[in-house]
Amino acid sequence: MSSAVTAQAPAVPPRIGRLRPGPRDAITDVAGIAVGHATLADGPIQTGVTVILPHDGDPFRERVPAAVHVLNGFGKSFGLLQLEELGVIETPIALTNTFSVPAVAAAQIRATIAANPKCGRSLPSVNPLVLECNDGILNDIQALVIGDDHYRAAIAAAGPSVPQGAVGAGRGMSCFGVKGGIGTASRIAALANGAMATVGALVLANFGRPDQLIVAGQSWGERLAERLRGGRRGEEADGPEKGSIIMVLATDAALDSRQLRRLAARAGAGLARTGSVYGHGSGDIALAISTAYRLPLDRLAEMPAVRFVADGLLDPLFQAAADAVEQAILNALWAAEAVTGRDGNRRRPLLDLLPELESHP
Amino acid sequence: MSSAVTAQAPAVPPRIGRLRPGPRDAITDVAGIAVGHATLADGPIQTGVTVILPHDGDPFRERVPAAVHVLNGFGKSFGLLQLEELGVIETPIALTNTFSVPAVAAAQIRATIAANPKCGRSLPSVNPLVLECNDGILNDIQALVIGDDHYRAAIAAAGPSVPQGAVGAGRGMSCFGVKGGIGTASRIAALANGAMATVGALVLANFGRPDQLIVAGQSWGERLAERLRGGRRGEEADGPEKGSIIMVLATDAALDSRQLRRLAARAGAGLARTGSVYGHGSGDIALAISTAYRLPLDRLAEMPAVRFVADGLLDPLFQAAADAVEQAILNALWAAEAVTGRDGNRRRPLLDLLPELESHP
C-alpha cells in the first residue's frame, strides 16, 4: 500500500488558507534565499544538516535583519542571545540534530574565519546560528557523526530548489508518530497600500503526539493513534511528546527586527492549527528574517536608508506567516518517505497510515 | 429567525477536544474562583465591568501566584509590569472597555485602601490589575461612564455561576463581525503521576475578522463574511481587525509563576484554532493564576511550603488550557444576544447568520 502512495502522481496536501503561494510554494520564493541539505542515511545513522542562506554574499559582512520568537524554550539552539540583542544574523541559518549543534557551530566558526581571517581578532567574533530537533528515535544521536564536511556539503548544495521530507536535518525526524522532516511553503500578501510581499516558511518538523493531529481543520488524531497502536514493530502510538519544531520565516518586506519578532510570533498560530499545544518537551522556535536590506559589518560604512512597512499594514503578512507555516508542516508530512533507523525504530509516511487523506482535499 | 434561535432549548456549541469539562464548564470549576458582572445597556452605552476573584479573602493580603503571556501587546492593560516582576496578583482581575481602565484601576485603589487603610503609607501601594478590549463600535466609549459603583457592583455580584455573552465587560464587544463578549469553560486534566487538576478559562472576546472564523476546525469565515456583506445596516463584513481578546486561566494545580507563564502561552493555541492570527491591532493577552497556595503580604509571615507540579507533567494542563480557551470563545459566540448601540451600530449572534451551526455538532 505504501508503494502505491509514493509511486504514481504524488498526493498533495490540502491547500491552507486563501492566500496564493509563490511559484515554488517554498521559502526560496523570497528572492535571494537558497536552501541546501546534507543527508546521512546509513543504518542507525539517519540525520543531516540543512542550511538557509539569506543571500549570495558573505552573511558575516552583510547582515540581514532577524528576530526570534520562542514558543517553548525546551531547546538547545545556538546564537539566539546575540540575535535578540543586535537583531541580525551573521551566518547561514543551520539546522541539525540536538547533539550536533556544537559540531555545526564549530563548522560555522571555521567557515567564517576562512572567509574573514581577522574574525575574533581585529574583527568581532562571529555568532554561529544553529537550531535543532532531537532525532534520537530513528538516529543514533549519541554517535555524534556530523562534522565540518556535512556543513560544507549543505552549503555547496544550496539553491532555489528545496527537497522536502526525510532530507537534510529532517532525515531522522518524527512528527505525530509518523515520518516528519523538512517542509516549505510560501504565500503572497497584498498590503492595504497596494504593495505586495512574499512570506516563505521552512520547517524542521519533529513534534506532536499522534492523537493530536489536525489536517486542515479536521481532527485525524484518534484514527492515527489507533492505527499506530495496531501497528508495526518500532512504532509508537502513545507517550509524552519529545519532539520540537523549528520554523524559519523569510520575507522581502522591509521589516525591522521588532516587526520580524511580531511576524515570527504568528508561526505559532499555524503550528497550533496542526494540533500542537507547544508541548513541554518540545522546543518550538520561530525565526524570521527580511531580505529587503543589509547591514554592514563595518561600523563606519554607510547605513542603508530604510523605509519600513507601517505596523498597521502587517496583517496580511501575519496571515501569510501562519498559513505558510501550517502548509509547510503538511508538506513535510506528505513528502516524507518511510525510514527505519536505530534499533529497528521505524516511521512511516502519514499517508501509509491514513490513505484516505490522499483523496481528502 | 433570531428569536427562534434564542427562544427554545438553547443551541450548544461543539465540544472541543477530548478532555472532560468540570461540572459547570466554567472557570469557577476551579474551587474558590468567583466571577461577577456589572452591565450597562442603555442606547449608546453598551459596556460594563467583569471581575474574577481568586478566593474569598482579601487578595491584597493573601496573594495568589500569577503570570502573563502577551501574544500581541496592542493593549492598554494596567498592572502587568509588577505582575511580571513579583509573580502575584493583589486585586481581583478586572475587565472593562479600553478607556475605562483608569476608572476601574482607581476603583481598585479605593477598595484596597478601604480594606487596608495603611496601603501606600506604611504598607506598599497596591498594584491594580485591569485588562481591556475596545467596545467602541457598539458602545460610546468616549463617554467614560464607568466608575467606582460599577466596579463595586461587579464585586458584589460575584459568585460561582458565570453569565456569558453580552454581559459585564462583554456587553459591547464584537467578534468576527458578530456579537462577542464573555465566555467560559473548563477542562479536567489527568497527570501522568495520577493527580487530577482543573484548568478553567474565561475570555473577553472582541477579536477576529468575519472571514477568519473557524469553528471546531471548520472554516466558516467566507460564508459569514458573505452574509454580513449582504447584511443589515450597522454591520461590517470587512476592514482591519480592531479587536482584542483577554484570556484568563485559573488552575488548582500547584504551579509557580514561571509555570503559569508556560500555561498562559498555550491560550494562544486555542485562540489560533478559532481563526485568529493575533492581528496587529488586537491586544491578545493571556493571564494565568493558581489557587493552590497563597503568599502573605507580611514579609515576616511564614511562607507556605509548596510542592510544585514537575514540569514534565504539564502536558495535560497545556492541552486543557488550549481546549478551554477555544471552548470559551465558542461559548461566548453561542451565548451572545443581539445588541444595537452607538449610532445604530449592531451586532447579531453568530447563529443568526449561520443557523446551520445549530445542528452542526
Add this chain to the structure above:
Amino acid sequence: MSSAVTAQAPAVPPRIGRLRPGPRDAITDVAGIAVGHATLADGPIQTGVTVILPHDGDPFRERVPAAVHVLNGFGKSFGLLQLEELGVIETPIALTNTFSVPAVAAAQIRATIAANPKCGRSLPSVNPLVLECNDGILNDIQALVIGDDHYRAAIAAAGPSVPQGAVGAGRGMSCFGVKGGIGTASRIAALANGAMATVGALVLANFGRPDQLIVAGQSWGERLAERLRGGRRGEEADGPEKGSIIMVLATDAALDSRQLRRLAARAGAGLARTGSVYGHGSGDIALAISTAYRLPLDRLAEMPAVRFVADGLLDPLFQAAADAVEQAILNALWAAEAVTGRDGNRRRPLLDLLPELESHP
C-alpha cells in the same frame, strides 16, 4: 544653616564623567523636547504632575520611537505594554504619584479625544503613558487629588527651561532619606564616524536608603544615616527602601526601538553609581525616545526613510546615558528644598545634612 545653603550662590554638584553637557545641562538640550510641571504644595498635599513632550506637534498623530528597560518592575506604570510591542509613544510622557496614575491616564485619554474626535472609534484608541513613584511619606497619597486640570496645567507650562527639585511630580519625593524629586542633565557624545549626538536625562528620584548614598564615587551613606538618626522629628534613617526612580532619556540620534532599549539599559549603570542596588520595593524604570524621526498614525501615509546609527557606534551614547542619569540624580538632590508634609513628615535637602558636600567638588 539650611538657609545659608540655599541663599547665596547655589552650590553645584560634582560634574560626572568626562563628556560635555549641552547648553542647559537638561533633557531639553535635545531639540524639540519640552518639560512642564504642575505642583501642589498645601499642607499634607505635596505632589504634582510632570510632562515631557517629544515635539510641538500632536504626539498621537506623529509618534516618536521609544523603548523601555525595566530594572525592577515594582511599579504601576501605565502604557508600557503597547510601547514595547509597537516601539512608539503616542502621548506626552507623564510622571505623577502612584495612586494618581489612573487620573493622569484618564486626562491623557480626554486630551487625545479632544484633539482627535475619532480616537477609539474609527481611529485606534490612544495608549496613555504615565510613570510614577510613591510620594506617600510627604504627600497624602490616599487623597487622590490629582485631576485633569493638573495634567493640562503641566502641558501648558511646558517649555525648554526645566525647574528641578521639589517641583511637579517630584514635589513629595524622597531620596536617600532626604528630599528628592526632579533632576535633569545632558551629555554630548562624539561618535567614531565624526557625528555628534545629544543624550538628555530627566529623573523622578524617589529611591535609596540613606546608608547607600554614593556621590561621585565617594560613599557618604554611613555619615548621612548617622546624622539622620540624630535628626529631627519626621525623618527616617533606616528601614527598607520603599521608593522608586523613573529615568527618561531622549536623544537626537536616529535610533530604532531596539537600540533605544539598549540605551535605556545604560541608565542602570548611572543609577548604580549613586548607591542603588535596585531595591526590591523600588520601581526602577528607564524609558528612551529619539526625536530624529516621526512615524505617522495613518498607515497609508509615507513612512520616513531612516538611516540608523550603526550599533558599533553606540558606545559614546551609552556613556552619555549613564553619565547623564547619574548627574540628573545629583542635580535633583542639590536642587531640592525642604518639604514638610503629611503628619509632619519632613525631608531636608541633602546639603543640610552633609554641608561638607558644598565645597566637595
Add this chain to the structure above:
Amino acid sequence: MSSAVTAQAPAVPPRIGRLRPGPRDAITDVAGIAVGHATLADGPIQTGVTVILPHDGDPFRERVPAAVHVLNGFGKSFGLLQLEELGVIETPIALTNTFSVPAVAAAQIRATIAANPKCGRSLPSVNPLVLECNDGILNDIQALVIGDDHYRAAIAAAGPSVPQGAVGAGRGMSCFGVKGGIGTASRIAALANGAMATVGALVLANFGRPDQLIVAGQSWGERLAERLRGGRRGEEADGPEKGSIIMVLATDAALDSRQLRRLAARAGAGLARTGSVYGHGSGDIALAISTAYRLPLDRLAEMPAVRFVADGLLDPLFQAAADAVEQAILNALWAAEAVTGRDGNRRRPLLDLLPELESHP
C-alpha cells in the same frame, strides 16, 4: 617593579561594601559549590576552561534552580534558552573562550551520556551550559585547541579552593587594558526575619576600556590610560571595548528562578561601579543559582516542598550580590599576573601600572 608587587605579602584590593565576606571570600562559601580550572599557557595559546559545580551529585539527575539576566547580549553563550524556560541547570556551569564554546558543549554532552547512557534517547537530551569571553588578544583563539580533555581536567580539579587571576578560562582575558581573568568573592546577608544567607560571585572579567576604570568609587581611568599610552609594545590604551564579563552568582537561600533572575540583575550594579556602562561589544551576562533544593530529572519522583524567601526580604541579598560582584572584579585584577601571548600582545597586572593602588585601601 612588577616582581616587587607579586613577591612579598600580596597586595589586597579595597574591601567593597559593609557586608561581611564568608570564610574564603569565594563562591565556594556557598556550601557544596566547587570550582575547577584547566589552564593552557604556551606561547600564543593562553586560554582555558573553568567549571562551577553546583553540588557533588549528577547535575543532570539533580537539577538546581537557576536564572539568567542579560545586561548586554553581545555573546555566544550556549544553553540559556532552555535555562530561561525551565529555570534549572543540568550540567556544571562552564566558562571558556568564545570560539571554544562548541567544544566544551560537546564535552558536556559526552560527559552526560557517559553518566546517563539513555540521554537523548529515552531520557531527554541534556542542555549544555557554556559561557564565554573573547580572549583573542592574548590567545590564538582561531587555533581552537580546547577539547574534551580540558573540560574533564577542569572537572577533576574542582574543589572548594578557587585560584584567581590568569587561570582557567581567565588565562587570556583582558580587563581595562590590563590583565583580567577569574575573580571570586562572597558576602553574608542578614535578612529581616533573622535568617542568614550567603551570596557568592565568580566572574570571568574581560571588559572595560582603560579610561573607564573605577576602583572603590575612585576614578583611576585617566591615569591608567595615560600610563598605557606611554606603555610597552603589545599594549593598548584606547579603542572600542571588545570584551565581556560573565558573572556567576550562587546562594544558599531558597529562591525560585524568578527570584534568582532578580538577584542576577543586581550583578549589573556591582559591574557598573567598576566603570562599565555595558559596552556595545561586551557580552555582559549574569547567572544565578540556588543550592537550597534540587529538582529531580524523573518527572514521577517526589518534588521537594520548598519554603521560599519572601520577596520583601531580598534587599540584603541584592546588596550582597552587587558587592560580591564588584569585589570579585577587583580580586581578579589584583590576582592577575602578566601574560604575553599571541603576536607579542601583552597584558600587565593593574598594580604594575598603578602601584599607588597597593597602599590605597
